[in-house]
Amino acid sequence: MNSIQLSVWRVTRLTFPALALALPLSQAMAQTSPAAFKPTVLHQFGGLNNGGGKPMVPPVLATDGRLYGHTFLGASAVAPSFWGQGTVYGLDAATGKSHSFELLGSIYSGSTPLVPTPQGGFFVAGNGADPSNPSSFLTVPAVFNIKDGKAVSLPAPSIKPLGSMALDAAGNLYMGSGESASSCAASTTANTLWRMNADQSYSKVLDFCQYAQAQGSTQVHTKGGAPVASIWSKSDQALYVLTGVSATGVADSSLTSDNLGRSVGTLVKLSQAAIDSAVARNGTLDASQVELLHTFMRARDGEPTAKGARVVGMIEAGEWLYGTTQFNAPTAGNAMDNRYGGTLWRVKKSDPSSFAVVHYFRGSDQAALDGTAQADGSAPSGPLVLAADGNIYGTTARDGSTMYVPKTGVQTPVGAGVLFRIKLGKAADRMDDSYEVLHRFDLGTEGGTLAGLSLGAVSGGVQKIYGAATAGGGGQAVSSAVIENTGNGTIFSFDVPLPVASFSEGLTASVATAAVGSTIELSWSTTQASNCTASGAWSGAQQTSGSKVPVVLAVEGENSFSLTCSSQNDGQPVTSKVTVQATAVTQPGTGSGGSTETGNSSNGGGGGGPLSAWLLAPLAALAWARRRSLKSSPN
Secondary structure, three states: OOHHHHHHHHHHOOHHHHHHHHOOHHHHOOOOOHHHHOOEEEEEOOEOOOOEEOOOOOOEEOOOOEEEEEEOEOOOOOOOHHHOOOEEEEEEOOOOOOOEEEEOOOEEEEOOOOEEOOOOOEEEEEEEEOOOOOOOOOEEEEEEEEEOOEEEEEOOOOOOEEEEEEEOOOOOEEEEEOOOOOHHHHOOOOOEEEEEOOOOOEEEEEEOOOOEEEEOOEEEEOOOOEEEEEEEEOOOOEEEEEEEOOOOOOEOOOOOOOOOOEEEEEEEEEEHHHHHHHHHOOOOOOHHHOEEEEEEEHHHHOEOOOOOOOOOOEEEEOOEEEEEEEOOOOOOOOOOOOOOOOEEEEEEOOEEEEEEEEEEOOOOOOOOOOOOOOOOOEEEEEEEEEOOOOOEEEEEEEOOOEEEEOOOOEEEEOOOOEEEEEEOOOOOOOOOOEEEEEEEOOOOOOOEEEEEEEEEEEEOOEEEEEEEEEEOOOOOOOEOOEOOOOOOOEEEEEEEEOOOOEEEEEEEEOOOEEEOOOEEEEEEEEEOEEEEEEEEOOOEEEOOOEEEEEEEOOOOEEEEEEEEEEEOOOOOOEEEEEEEEEEOOOOOOOOOOOOOOOOOOOOOOOOOOOOOHHHHHHHHHHHHHHHHHHHOOOO
């Protein structure tokens, strides 16, 4: 085993052994069979001049119940004609019907996932033909506000938007610009994190062409890195930015040379206070205001990128960040090799040393890890989602199967791609995370070259998730002539079954029998439940778990206590019941030998018992006073 393989194995640690144990899906997915994740195709795109085609990002659910997105192709009205012209589209989220679209202004395509706004619209950025010189190959940036299926162009500086954007609580939109190291020398706007302020003015937040930071005794450069993904953390009041394409890489001595150990990107944290301060003084952040969480090495971690149509994913899951990269472990001497499939990674936001690779995707010359020819997917692509079941879902552009392509002369990953899930672990270090393939897409019937996911609504105990396929959907089969860019793509959905409400401990009573009027205690415990309501022999709202809650036996005979709890995930409510018998209490003086009262004895006469001392005393006093009065009378 060479040094590269040893290094990769060292970073993987439990990844491959854990995967070998996790991939028998019947065991790893005992609660939900992979068959449950078969997608429903909502729409097949017609292509150029026929409704548009090739959606590069997933659609997003709006408040009006419709899905909105954008396509790369729409019409050939913009010269050069082979550029086509993108569309913004909308369709019914439940049925996929009522598809409508309009051309996306002078822009030939959007390039970023949609970012929902508080006003019910979406921000999208991209580049298009210059309206003043449409026959040229020059492009101009554009930012759109999409609402109700209409796209309104907003002013934008001379930047090249790419990757995913983020919106903070104040309505400021963050976006990256630039994608090549050489851009730093050629442009003053490249490889920069920008903020479109709430008033639609623009501010530079961080110029990665000028920024570098030392990490210990090693100079870790982000100089030249282009922001490729950003997420806003409400809990941290901070922006997390993933960069790629470092201009000045540093080598990892544990890896080999020839670009294998070169740094190819970083993950940084920028606080809201620092950003606001820099913007207020019309400046940019300096090194002291940037927290470096990780430097990505190509062979060890994979490469964050937004080259071409690729969109890497990054998502917040509590105290952790999860994300994707591409092109891990290229062959020696090559900057990239498309035979290798990328990574899934995680890091605890408060602990940069916790960074780990969750999963290495298979390349064409690597052994299958799950015993199938298609292996575990290749080239993760598009946004990730954190579903209501507590797990992360994503897609890949390929499924790992390979084919010799005469045009290139190499074995090339083909296949439509896979839907995958990261089952989040319970351990403090998350080392029990596991990767699972849920569905392999069919290029002809379902679409291929998947472009990521977006969350839908929760209803009836399931959550709807939506996605887009960039190609396929028209009956194509994978062959050496049909690998990609065939077909116009699809919009699909699938359901994630959510945990149902249940009683982990049913309703129980402290006793089975007691005298009427007695106080007893009830206990219970639930999972995934909310809004519990009591009925029967008690009433009112109750907690989802209770211990020794006092209740009174109000009636003689059977007292039936019921507790019904609704589900957190809009599933069916659950009910638990318990019955307690209340016995009669015999009143004193009834003459019954079965009385449970003490301190009195029956007089056996059927009438009232002897008068108690406290009643006889005042009567005696009255009689004595009357005798005294009679004796003192003059008669």
